[in-house]
Amino acid sequence: xxxxxxxxxxxxxxxKHTNFECKLSGLKISKKQYFLGASADGVISCNCCGQxxxxxxCPHKHKDKTSIEAxxxxxxxxxxxxxxxxxxxxxxxxxxxxxLVYDTDYCDFVVMTSPNNVILxxxxxxxxDHEFCNHLISKCTYFVKELLIPELLxxxxxxxxxxxxxxVNDVTKxxxxxxxxxxxxxxxxxxxxxxxxxxxxxxxxNIVRKPRGKWLCPKCKN
Ligand SMILES: [Zn+2]
Ligand SMILES: [Zn+2]
Ligand SMILES: [Zn+2]
Numbered sequence: 001x002x003x004x005x006x007x008x009x010x011x012x013x014x015x016k017h018t019n020f021e022c023k024l025s026g027l028k029i030s031k032k033q034y035f036l037g038a039s040a041d042g043v044i045s046c047n048c049c050g051q052x053x054x055x056x057x058c059p060h061k062h063k064d065k066t067s068i069e070a071x072x073x074x075x076x077x078x079x080x081x082x083x084x085x086x087x088x089x090x091x092x093x094x095x096x097x098x099x100l101v102y103d104t105d106y107c108d109f110v111v112m113t114s115p116n117n118v119i120l121x122x123x124x125x126x127x128x129d130h131e132f133c134n135h136l137i138s139k140c141t142y143f144v145k146e147l148l149i150p151e152l153l154x155x156x157x158x159x160x161x162x163x164x165x166x167x168v169n170d171v172t173k174x175x176x177x178x179x180x181x182x183x184x185x186x187x188x189x190x191x192x193x194x195x196x197x198x199x200x201x202x203x204x205x206n207i208v209r210k211p212r213g214k215w216l217c218p219k220c221k222n
Contacts, residue, residue: 012123013108017046022054030101033137035144038101044108052106053098057091059111067111067122078111085109085124092126097136099128177201178218192220 013020022044030036042054057078062070071081078089085092095107111122151157176183176199186202191214200217202208 012121013044013046017048020044020046025053025102028101031103033100033140036097036101036137036140038098040098040102040107043102043104049106050104051102052104052108053095053102054108054110055091055095055098056110056112059113063113064115065113066115066120067113070113079122079124083122083124085126087129087132093136095126096129096132099126100133100136104128177204179204188215190215190217190220192216195220 013022022042025040025043027037027039030038040053041056043051044054045051059070059077062074062077065073067077067079067083068081070077071079071083078085078091080086085095091109095109099105099107105128107126107128109124109126111124113120113122174182176187177197178200181201183199184201186207187199188202188205188207188210189199190197195217197217197219200207205217
């Protein structure tokens, strides 16, 4: 992973790379893993480096700082104080995934800030991490083959979800206890002959353990 210092200019690539080109990019579908897609901010190319992806971040909450200041002050910032993209940050996963889908070997990851209205670009070149990408592929493959496709074919989760929601709605219609809430947790039944409530929540009647013998609710006791 190489990194360049922050430069207050936006045509830095043209100065550093020969025949530099940048094209906007829409959604790209992977040629090898048909179920994977990504959309980088751009596809860049030059004679010296070949084709790469471009990802630009403009973190609003750090817009008035340099990226180094942001890295020093905010431990959750994507770059560390050496302006490397942290490899446990979600943006690392994002750019690796893009390289995988676009089949490129590098990504220029750009963090743009504008302290005192001067545009600063922290440009971090990130190489494809093949081991990381293989791990991503196996996780995505598992998700698609074992979870997504079976669900599309059987609608089992959707069915279970509907069933679960129906029973929740049925329960909510019935109110119990002094608090007039639905059933939840441990409940106790009042042995009073003419109890008009019946079931009570343990905590509403200050019960921790099931009492021995008959139990009367506060209303029936009085
Ligand atoms: Zn180049
Ligand atoms: Zn209650
Ligand atoms: Zn009672």
